Amino acid sequence: xxxxxxxxxxxxxxxxxxxxxxxxxxxxxxxxxxxxxxxxxxxxxxxxxxxxxxxxxxxxxxxxxxxxxxxxxxxxxxxxxxxxxxxxxxxxxxxxxxxxxxxxxxxxxxxxxxxxxxxxxxxxxxxxxxxxxxxxxxxxxxxxxxxxxxxxxxxxxxxxxxxxxxxxxxxxxxxxxxxxxxxxxxxxxxxxxxxxxxxxxxxxxxxxxxxxxxxxxxxxxxxxxxxxxxxxxxxxxxxxxxxxxxxxxxxxxxxxxxxxxxxxxxxxxxxxxxxxxxxxxxxxxxxxxxxxxxxxxxxxxxxxxxxxxxxxxxxxxxxxxxxxxxxxxxxxxxxxxxxxxxxxxxxxxxxxxxxxxxxxxxxxxxxxxxxxxxxxxxxxxxxxxxxxxxxxxxxxxxxxxxxxxxxxxxxxxxxxxxxxxxxxxxxxxxxxxxx
Amino acid sequence: xxxxxxxxxxxxxxxxxxxxxxxxxxxxxxxxxxxxxxxxxxxxxxxxxxxxxxxxxxxxxxxxxxxxxxxxxxxxxxxxxxxxxxxxxxxxxxxxxxxxxxxxxxxxxxxxxxxxxxxxxxxxxxxxxxxxxxxxxxxxxxxxxxxxxxxxxxxxxxxxxxxxxxxxxxxxxxxxxxxxxxxxxxxxxxxxxxxxxxxxxxxxxxxxxxxxxxxxxxxxxxxxxxxxxxxxxxxxxxxxxxxxxxxxxxxxxxxxxxxxxxxxxxxxxxxxxxxxxxxxxxxxxxxxxxxxxxxxxxxxxxxxxxxxxxxx
Amino acid sequence: xxxxxxxxxxxxxxxxxxxxxxxxxxxxxxxxxxxxxxxxxxxxxxxxxxxxxxxxxxxxxxxxxxxxxxxxxxxxxxxxxxxxxxxxxxxxxxxxxxxxxxxxxxxxxxxxxxxxxxxxxxxxxxxxxxxxxxxxxxxxxxxxxxxxxxxxxxxxxxxxxxxxxxxxxxxxxxxxxxx
Numbered sequence: 001x002x003x004x005x006x007x008x009x010x011x012x013x014x015x016x017x018x019x020x021x022x023x024x025x026x027x028x029x030x031x032x033x034x035x036x037x038x039x040x041x042x043x044x045x046x047x048x049x050x051x052x053x054x055x056x057x058x059x060x061x062x063x064x065x066x067x068x069x070x071x072x073x074x075x076x077x078x079x080x081x082x083x084x085x086x087x088x089x090x091x092x093x094x095x096x097x098x099x100x101x102x103x104x105x106x107x108x109x110x111x112x113x114x115x116x117x118x119x120x121x122x123x124x125x126x127x128x129x130x131x132x133x134x135x136x137x138x139x140x141x142x143x144x145x146x147x148x149x150x151x152x153x154x155x156x157x158x159x160x161x162x163x164x165x166x167x168x169x170x171x172x173x174x175x176x177x178x179x180x181x182x183x184x185x186x187x188x189x190x191x192x193x194x195x196x197x198x199x200x201x202x203x204x205x206x207x208x209x210x211x212x213x214x215x216x217x218x219x220x221x222x223x224x225x226x227x228x229x230x231x232x233x234x235x236x237x238x239x240x241x242x243x244x245x246x247x248x249x250x251x252x253x254x255x256x257x258x259x260x261x262x263x264x265x266x267x268x269x270x271x272x273x274x275x276x277x278x279x280x281x282x283x284x285x286x287x288x289x290x291x292x293x294x295x296x297x298x299x300x301x302x303x304x305x306x307x308x309x310x311x312x313x314x315x316x317x318x319x320x321x322x323x324x325x326x327x328x329x330x331x332x333x334x335x336x337x338x339x340x341x342x343x344x345x346x347x348x349x350x351x352x353x354x355x356x357x358x359x360x361x362x363x364x365x366x367x368x369x370x371x372x373x374x375x376x377x378x379x380x381x382x383x384x385x386x387x388x389x390x391x392x393x394x395x396x397x398x399x400x401x402x403x404x405x406x407x408x409x410x411x412x413x414x415x416x417x418x419x420x421x422x423x424x425x426x427x428x429x430x431x432x433x434x435x
Numbered sequence: 436x437x438x439x440x441x442x443x444x445x446x447x448x449x450x451x452x453x454x455x456x457x458x459x460x461x462x463x464x465x466x467x468x469x470x471x472x473x474x475x476x477x478x479x480x481x482x483x484x485x486x487x488x489x490x491x492x493x494x495x496x497x498x499x500x501x502x503x504x505x506x507x508x509x510x511x512x513x514x515x516x517x518x519x520x521x522x523x524x525x526x527x528x529x530x531x532x533x534x535x536x537x538x539x540x541x542x543x544x545x546x547x548x549x550x551x552x553x554x555x556x557x558x559x560x561x562x563x564x565x566x567x568x569x570x571x572x573x574x575x576x577x578x579x580x581x582x583x584x585x586x587x588x589x590x591x592x593x594x595x596x597x598x599x600x601x602x603x604x605x606x607x608x609x610x611x612x613x614x615x616x617x618x619x620x621x622x623x624x625x626x627x628x629x630x631x632x633x634x635x636x637x638x639x640x641x642x643x644x645x646x647x648x649x650x651x652x653x654x655x656x657x658x659x660x661x662x663x664x665x666x667x668x669x670x671x672x673x674x675x676x677x678x679x680x681x682x683x684x685x686x687x688x689x690x691x692x693x694x695x696x697x698x699x700x701x702x703x704x705x706x707x708x709x710x711x712x713x714x715x716x717x718x719x720x721x722x723x724x725x726x727x728x729x730x731x732x733x734x735x736x737x738x739x740x741x742x743x744x745x746x747x
Numbered sequence: 748x749x750x751x752x753x754x755x756x757x758x759x760x761x762x763x764x765x766x767x768x769x770x771x772x773x774x775x776x777x778x779x780x781x782x783x784x785x786x787x788x789x790x791x792x793x794x795x796x797x798x799x800x801x802x803x804x805x806x807x808x809x810x811x812x813x814x815x816x817x818x819x820x821x822x823x824x825x826x827x828x829x830x831x832x833x834x835x836x837x838x839x840x841x842x843x844x845x846x847x848x849x850x851x852x853x854x855x856x857x858x859x860x861x862x863x864x865x866x867x868x869x870x871x872x873x874x875x876x877x878x879x880x881x882x883x884x885x886x887x888x889x890x891x892x893x894x895x896x897x898x899x900x901x902x903x904x905x906x907x908x909x910x911x912x913x914x915x916x917x918x919x920x921x922x923x924x925x926x
Contacts, residue, residue: 203547208635212447214569214607215547217630283555284548328556330525332546332567437826456828463813463829472865475816505816735816739826 002027003431005390007037007046007058011067011362014379024066026386029429034382048390048424048433056423056433062394067362068377069101069132069387069427071369073268074190074244074316075341076165080121081110086321086339086407088125088133094319094406095131096432098342099365099389099422102375103131107138108165114138114149116157123158130430132387134160134373139178139189143167148174148181155185160373161242163190166291166320166336170196172229179239188240188373191230193251194292198222203332205293209278215331218293224250231258234265242372243267244316247292249302256311266372268316269303271347272338276300286327286334287412290318304355307364314369315348317341321408339408343399345391346418353419358393365389390423397421437739442561444550445570446611454615458580460732461725468504468728478738479506484537486512486529487564488544493699494564494574497723498541501730510537525549526556533559539734542566560737565604574698575608577729579616581722582653585694590617595647596638597681598657598706599628601668605657605698610636623647624657624679627668644679648686653694656681656707676705683710692716699723751878751905752895752918760894761790764875765797767892768844777870778842779808783859784815784830787847789909790877794846808841810834817858832862839867848907850876850893853886878905878918 005024010017017034025033046064048056058064077091088105095103105122107113113122119135126133137154141147143164151162162182168191169175178189199222204210206217227243231254234241246252246267258265272290277297280288288294306312320337327334340347349361366389370377378384396417404414424433438453446454467475483502487495495511502509512532529540539560542550547567554561565571583589594613600606600622613620620638622629629640641647648654659675669675681695695707695717703709712719752760772778780798782791788811795809815829845859856874863869875892880899897920899905904921908914 206631208632211630211632211635213547214567214604216568217632219631284551286552325524328526330544330546330549330552332549460829463815463831466832467816470866475865476861477816477818477821480822736826738821 001051001429001431003426004049005064005066006049007044008064008066008390010380011065011359012380013367014377015381017380024380026426029386031380031382031384031386034380048431050431055431058392062392064423065358065362065391065393066380066388067391068366068370068380068389069425070099070345070365070389071102071104071314071373071375072098072100072317072319072341072344073104073242073314073369073373074106075103075319076106076108076321077319078321079109079125080118085323085326088122090405090407091319091321091341092126092129092131092133094339094342094404096425097405097422097434098317099345099391099425100341101131101387101389101425101427102134102370104134104136104160104373106165107136107163108143108167112138112142113154113159114142116150116153119154119157119159128428130425130427130432132375132427134375136160136165136190137162139164139169140174145169145171145174148178151178151181151187152185155187161188161190166192168192168194168196168226172233175230176233176237179233179237179241183237183239186240188242190242190244192245192292193223193226193230193243195222195226198225202293203289204281205278205295207278207296209281213281213284215281215284220248220250220295223248223292224254227251227254231263231265234258234263235261238264240264241266245270245273245292245318246312247273247295247303248299252302252306252311256306256309259311266313266368267311268314268369269307269312270316270318271340271344271351272318274300274303274307275347275351284331285412286329286331287338287410289331289334289336290338291336304352307352308356308360312364313372314364315344317344319406320410321406322410324409327410335410337410338412339406339410340413342405343397343411343413343418345422346397346399346420347413349393349420350418353393386426388426390425392421392423393419395419395421438736441737442550442554442563443572443733443737444554444561444563446572446575446608446615447570449572449615451615454576454579454612457576457729457732457736458583460736461580461728464504464731464735465725465728467731468724474504474506476506477735478502481505481538481738482508482510482536483539483541483734484510484512484532485564486532486540486542488514488542489565491543491565493723494543497726498564498730501727501734504727505731505734507734510535525553529553529557533557539738562733562737567604568602568607569604570608570611571604571698572608573726573730573733574605575612576733577722577726578605578609578655578696578698579612580729581696581718581725582618582694583616584721584725585718586652589613592618592653593621593651594618594653594655595621595623595641595651596655596657597622597644597647598624598679599659600624600633600657601628601630602660603657605655607636609655610638621647621650625669625675644681645685645688648681648693649689651693653696654681655696655698657698658700659702659706672705680704680706680708681711682708683714686711686714686716694718696722748922749920750917751897751920754916757916757918760877761793761797764877764892764894765794765801768794768798768875769801772842772844773802775802775804775807777840778844779810779834779836779838779869780844780846781810781812781834781838781863783845783847783855784811784813784832786849786907789907789911790848791846792911794875808836810836812845812859812862814855814858814862817862819854819858834866837867838863838869840870843869843872844875845872846875848876849878849880849905850874850888850890851880851883851905853884853888856888857886877907880905
């Protein structure tokens with residue numbers, strides 16, 4: 001299959017064509033030609049041609065951008081076991097629509113991704129898909145937090161990294177052993193910093209807002225204490241740790257300091273922690289019930305600063321799909337999480353366009369996570385294997401219930417006009433365009 | 436002219452005019468309650484459902500009496516434990532009740548904000564009879580009404596709320612109500628039972644109960660919510676009673692006569708001693724009496740304009 | 748706008764109504780005068796004090812009755828804010844004279860009678876009004892004592908001004924534009 005991408009600006013620091021407007025020809029998944037455009041054609045519109053047929057055309061003067069394929073480092077597709085919430089198939093469609101060529105899949109399924117056979121099942125479900133699926137294995141057997149899972153065997157059978165996902169490891173000794181154990185094969189442990197006993201019973205960020213709402217609070221300590229512990233365990237073991245879903249100014253500062261101390265630590269933030277604060281909970285709307293909880297405006301601004309200065313490495317959507325019934329309940333009983341993967345870019349760009357350049361956004365969506373998790377990345381250049389995300393920084397995109405690809409019903413951003421647009425992805429020798 | 440709200444979800448959403456109007460109307464109902472026929476036919480065309488997802492005897496009784504004295508028909512639904520454990524959702528439960536042509540819902544629920552959730556999903560007016568650790572608006576209204584009866588205008592009056600502030604919906608509603616009416620509020624109790632950020636609501640914290648009593652004109656002594664505590668918050672009831680309980684000796688050592696209130700049910704000998712609860716300073720039974728009048732006022736004022744019968 | 752009663756005429760009318768009451772109820776030992784809240788009380792205040800003056804009896808039972816909780820239109824309009832009821836006497840076995848300023852549909856009087864019997868069983872109930880809007884009655888209720896009868900149509904409105912609140916005694920007929 002041959003695909004031509006005309007008049008597209010390259011955002012790839014590895015490439016000689018970085019920041020240049022080019023025409024790209026891809027044949028059978030490999031970039032065969034890439035040529036810089038003449039200035040005089042500045043008034044022509046960008047376009048995409050597949051098998052000789054124009055399949056997409058931009059407006060004259062509109063800028064089409066291309067970067068290496070984006071990565072979501074923390075998404076849950078619920079299969080096997082909870083297919084009524086989402087399946088790997090619907091999840092991957094959502095990922096493709098969201099511009100993600102690569103997804104790191106959470107292991108909190110039933111059964112948990114805790115053995116070779118479940119890894120194989122999960123990976124098998126994604127064969128032939130335009131999106132590349134990467135399995136995260138559990139650190140402890142069945143993510144129960146009791147004993148170590150067979151991480152080496154899972155690694156040998158395709159697990160990309162290890163985490164207990166929504167159930168962060170509470171036992172310090174177990175966490176220590178896990179960090180040591182993965183050193184044998186250079187593995188990475190992902191951890192969401194939540195101290196379960198401190199957070200127990202809490203429903204939102206503890207503070208003036210929770211007090212005014214009469215809601216039990218989760219103290220910030222639940223995040224910072226766990227983060228402190230994990231940083232010290234990392235220092236002790238000299239292993240590799242990725243912290244996901246940091247939500248507070250203090251946590252950003254702790255990671256900034258740990259990075260200065262040359263610890264092998266990286267971290268990611270969710271789109272909703274960048275965009276929203278605890279004030280969203282004023283009407284007890286369970287759509288905004290998430291873990292870690294939404295925090296204050298000061299925390300939100302600190303997260304943006306962290307993303308700006310490189311303390312925060314990448315975006316993790318924390319895609320956590322639910323059916324309508326699970327979420328439409330009294331706040332206390334409602335399920336936790338949002339499923340925003342397919343408009344993650346729009347949420348991030350809509351929030352950050354006044355703070356960050358589009359170049360920095362592509363770094364956190366593509367370059368950084370690809371490097372952190374060792375995903376194969378060729379430069380956007382002749383001979384490179386094409387794993388690309390095509391997008392636009394201008395215009396507005398509105399996701400609707402009718403147009404959404406995810407099976408999940410818990411996306412409070414549906415119906416909101418957000419900045420930017422994902423045009424499509426090219427990956428695994430396939431082109432997928434958003435119509 | 437009615438209230439500025441369609442539901443009574445909390446005191447937080449009321450303005451001062453609303454509160455004054457409820458008090459004024461309660462005055463009239465209090466008059467009715469002193470007549471030989473303690474009943475008016477005002478809401479004889481109205482059916483009210485008391486939906487209680489949490490055990491409550493006195494609040495339900497007070498509401499039921501208020502409804503009956505307004506001439507309304509009353510149905511009661513109680514489910515101890517959560518609706519979730521029964522497998523039926525809250526919306527289904529309430530819609531089932533509404534399908535029987537019920538016009539108003541009085542709800543108690545163990546989850547904070549549950550009345551908000553319900554208000555977003557059904558058409559009937561909702562009166563919050565206590566939700567989780569959030570609000571218990573009619574209790575706060577009757578408390579403030581009783582205080583005002585005893586002390587006059589509450590502006591500048593000093594009210595101490597004592598005990599388990601963290602697990603009490605009465606405390607939060609009281610704070611909102613008293614703030615709106617211009618009273619000063621101090622909360623007092625063991626540090627583990629006082630929310631960390633409570634001062635953001637415009638109240639002061641005093642861990643020493645004796646000092647709080649010396650400061651105040653009114654002490655509203657709250658119940659220790661043994662059933663709502665998830666965490667280890669104090670050692671023993673014995674220690675609590677000794678150091679945080681209100682007793683006669685303590686009151687006698689204070690120069691002035693302060694008014695003692697308790698929203699009930701009382702753990703006698705724990706947060707309050709019988710020699711205080713039954714003393715002349717106590718207006719606990721007056722609160723109970725005012726509760727019916729306040730609830731009649733709230734139900735009446737929310738019963739207002741009804742949409743034309745639904746076109747079925 | 749048309750003046751139905753000016754200050755002078757109104758005074759004469761009130762005097763007549765008071766004398767009629769005295770004629771029928773002297774010495775007022777078994778009679779209670781009750782004004783209907785909120786608008787009937789200006790008339791009832793005047794009548795009560797005139798009756799006291801004429802009869803020389805200052806201990807006539809006089810009370811105010813609020814009928815808000817007995818209305819039949821609780822859900823068809825905005826909620827009505829109640830006024831005070833103040834009847835510091837028993838009406839059991841008494842002759843009660845209800846007083847309201849304008850008799851129109853008769854619904855207020857119906858409500859007042861319901862409210863009244865919740866306080867006891869009077870021997871007899873009479874009605875005194877200042878203005879009777881004839882031909883607009885929706886219930887079979889007629890005044891026993893009436894100041895002035897007027898024929899009106901639905902779009903018109905009778906407004907009573909009182910010295911105590913409005914600075915003048917006057918009754919006018921307002922022509923309102925039909926909606």
